[in-house]
Amino acid sequence: MGRTVTEKNVVTAIHDTLHEAMVADDRVVVLGEDIAVRGGVFRVTQDFLHEFGEERVIDTPLAEAGIIGLAVGMALHGLLPVAEIEFADFIHPAFDQMVSEVARMRYRSNGDFGLPMVVRAPWGGGVHGALYHSQSIEAFYGHIPGIKVVVPSTPADATGMLRSAIKDPDPVLFLEHKRTYRLIKGEVPDEPFEVPIGKADVKREGEDLTAVSYGLSMHQCLEAASRLQDEHGVSVEVVDVRTISPLDTETILSSVRKTGKAMVVYEDNRTYGAGAEIAATIAEECLFDLDGPIVRLGGPDVPAMGFASNLEQAFLFDADRIAEEMLELARF
Amino acid sequence: MYRTMVTARLVDEAAFRLNRQGKAPFVVPVSGHEGCQVGTAWPLRQGHDIWVPYYRDVAVVLIAGMSPYEIFLGLFAKAEDPSSGGRQMPSHWGSRRLGIISHSSPIATQIPHAAGIAYAAKYRKEDAVVGCWFGEGATSAGAWHEGLNFAGIHRLPIVFVCENNRYAISVAQPMQMAIENVADRAAGYGFPGVVVDGNDVLACYGAMKTAVERARAGEGPTLIEAKTYRFFPHTSDDDDRSYRTREEVQQAKDQDPITRFGEELKGAGVMDDAAIEAVWAETKPKVDEQIDQAWNAADPDPETLGRHVYFEADDG
Numbered sequence: 001m002g003r004t005v006t007e008k009n010v011v012t013a014i015h016d017t018l019h020e021a022m023v024a025d026d027r028v029v030v031l032g033e034d035i036a037v038r039g040g041v042f043r044v045t046q047d048f049l050h051e052f053g054e055e056r057v058i059d060t061p062l063a064e065a066g067i068i069g070l071a072v073g074m075a076l077h078g079l080l081p082v083a084e085i086e087f088a089d090f091i092h093p094a095f096d097q098m099v100s101e102v103a104r105m106r107y108r109s110n111g112d113f114g115l116p117m118v119v120r121a122p123w124g125g126g127v128h129g130a131l132y133h134s135q136s137i138e139a140f141y142g143h144i145p146g147i148k149v150v151v152p153s154t155p156a157d158a159t160g161m162l163r164s165a166i167k168d169p170d171p172v173l174f175l176e177h178k179r180t181y182r183l184i185k186g187e188v189p190d191e192p193f194e195v196p197i198g199k200a201d202v203k204r205e206g207e208d209l210t211a212v213s214y215g216l217s218m219h220q221c222l223e224a225a226s227r228l229q230d231e232h233g234v235s236v237e238v239v240d241v242r243t244i245s246p247l248d249t250e251t252i253l254s255s256v257r258k259t260g261k262a263m264v265v266y267e268d269n270r271t272y273g274a275g276a277e278i279a280a281t282i283a284e285e286c287l288f289d290l291d292g293p294i295v296r297l298g299g300p301d302v303p304a305m306g307f308a309s310n311l312e313q314a315f316l317f318d319a320d321r322i323a324e325e326m327l328e329l330a331r332f
Numbered sequence: 333m334y335r336t337m338v339t340a341r342l343v344d345e346a347a348f349r350l351n352r353q354g355k356a357p358f359v360v361p362v363s364g365h366e367g368c369q370v371g372t373a374w375p376l377r378q379g380h381d382i383w384v385p386y387y388r389d390v391a392v393v394l395i396a397g398m399s400p401y402e403i404f405l406g407l408f409a410k411a412e413d414p415s416s417g418g419r420q421m422p423s424h425w426g427s428r429r430l431g432i433i434s435h436s437s438p439i440a441t442q443i444p445h446a447a448g449i450a451y452a453a454k455y456r457k458e459d460a461v462v463g464c465w466f467g468e469g470a471t472s473a474g475a476w477h478e479g480l481n482f483a484g485i486h487r488l489p490i491v492f493v494c495e496n497n498r499y500a501i502s503v504a505q506p507m508q509m510a511i512e513n514v515a516d517r518a519a520g521y522g523f524p525g526v527v528v529d530g531n532d533v534l535a536c537y538g539a540m541k542t543a544v545e546r547a548r549a550g551e552g553p554t555l556i557e558a559k560t561y562r563f564f565p566h567t568s569d570d571d572d573r574s575y576r577t578r579e580e581v582q583q584a585k586d587q588d589p590i591t592r593f594g595e596e597l598k599g600a601g602v603m604d605d606a607a608i609e610a611v612w613a614e615t616k617p618k619v620d621e622q623i624d625q626a627w628n629a630a631d632p633d634p635e636t637l638g639r640h641v642y643f644e645a646d647d648g
Contacts, residue, residue, distance in 0.1 A: 065478055071448060108419055
């Protein structure tokens with residue numbers, strides 16, 4: 001028997017992996033808004049209610065602090081909850097639960113209590129989500145030790161990292177870029193595999209510069225890199241961060257040491273974003289390996305992207321813009 | 333019951349004494365709450381039911397199985413403090429062994445946890461009941477509503493106990509809510525709310541026993557509101573003279589739940605004056621001895637600062 005794969009998109013990959021976890025272990029329960037009868041606004045839990053029953057597939061009231069707090073209680077008492085926050089933008093009422101409770105439970109109890117729980121949330125823009133259906137939240141939680149924050153952006157990574165997240169004895173914030181859900185397709189191995197949390201991935205090898213990114217912008221970096229190779233013969237290495245916290249500095253730094261040039265691309269507001277931490281780490285650790293300035297491409301420092309198509313596009317990058325910046329850095 | 337109330341009082345008095353001696357930087361007092369805490373904790377089963385207390389619940393954790401020695405380890409922030417190894421402020425309880433759930437300082441955050449635990453207990457077809465304690469101040473927070481609402485929807489095996497001492501630190505009840513009884517709010521969640529005299533330990537016990545039986549029978553939650561008073565300031569860092577008259581405090585002390593229970597025991601012929609005095613006389617040296625033991629225990633090692641952020645191989 002050869003190694004078989006199935007081509008699927010990101011949202012199907014997450015659905016299938018969650019389904020597999022529900023089948024394998026009846027401690028796994030899912031809870032969130034519109035996830036049962038409706039199957040989730042993005043259909044991640046489609047038909048779960050029918051198959052697993054209302055005890056394991058729980059439609060909650062519209063109360064995010066409650067959703068996270070309930071998941072904490074479930075995780076404390078033998079279950080493996082996978083909570084869904086309908087849109088990452090709506091997690092803010094649960095900030096206290098995430099920071100004061102989820103992140104600190106193990107630390108404050110000196111290791112006595114742990115929280116094996118996953119919080120899934122669709123994030124990011126590009127779907128006309130405007131101010132409250134487009135936000136990036138990874139920096140808020142990347143700042144908090146005690147929570148792992150992951151941002152897989154391919155079907156295979158989403159599959160392997162969700163498996164790791166559900167098995168993880170610590171809380172994992174599992175962020176799914178909603179624009180990638182149906183846009184990004186790829187091969188997923190059929191046999192079981194895991195992608196470890198805390199490991200970045202070189203998605204494209206190159207020699208002339210390193211682009212460090214995640215989410216939708218990582219795919220835009222890949223497109224820009226391909227174009228630069230074809231049109232200008234510039235070889236760009238693309239590192240997919242995959243885990244915001246704990247950050248895999250080793251993979252990022254070894255790539256930058258190899259190419260000597262670093263660009264960090266992220267969709268979140270530029271100031272204090274996750275890319276700022278990555279750029280600072282490169283500056284601290286690789287200064288004498290660099291042959292050019294560290295380029296940091298982040299979203300504009302306005303509260304959010306607009307609903308109008310042109311306002312949204314003005315906030316987001318595209319491959320053209322990234323390619324221009326890459327070329328400029330390559331020629332530095 | 334009486335002995336536990338006395339123990340809680342003596343632990344409290346000792347803690348304040350140690351605070352004034354400069355040995356305990358921070359104390360959260362319990363005095364005045366012993367009746368409602370002992371009465372409502374008593375019907376739960378050690379090692380079987382789950383305890384979700386808040387920071388004033390000295391008597392609750394005593395009944396759950398924590399010893400005065402362990403409480404003093406927390407007071408002195410010692411390495412073997414079962415709640416947190418000296419990481420949290422004192423009176424932030426927790427012990428997986430005893431089924432006491434670790435909690436934080438922000439109020440009401442533990443209410444959804446309690447509901448989630450009760451959901452898991454029901455899902456796993458256990459007959460465990462969750463006891464969840466908080467002050468009336470917590471009932472103003474959104475998380476309190478979210479937890480009770482969910483518990484009502486799923487008829488969870490849980491009893492919510494409000495220790496209403498009329499003040500959220502300095503804010504008096506009329507500035508916290510427009511109603512007289514927190515228990516009235518239970519109607520909004522579809523389960524019974526019961527008001528009980530928090531200084532009457534047996535009344536508290538009776539209300540809790542009914543609620544626990546109801547929860548264990550699968551009939552859902554109950555909200556018990558125990559009307560009580562705290563004799564001391566909110567914490568050792570608070571000065572309650574700015575918001576409570578000495579007359580009001582004295583009036584409350586005249587309703588001391590321990591004195592009252594002692595009178596009841598005498599009236600019923602269960603104990604006489606000598607027996608009551610004996611309880612105090614026997615308990616005090618036992619408590620004091622545990623203070624010394626705890627004081628002499630090892631401090632945390634600063635090298636452990638970075639531990640337990642994430643799972644470690646020797647975690648259970």
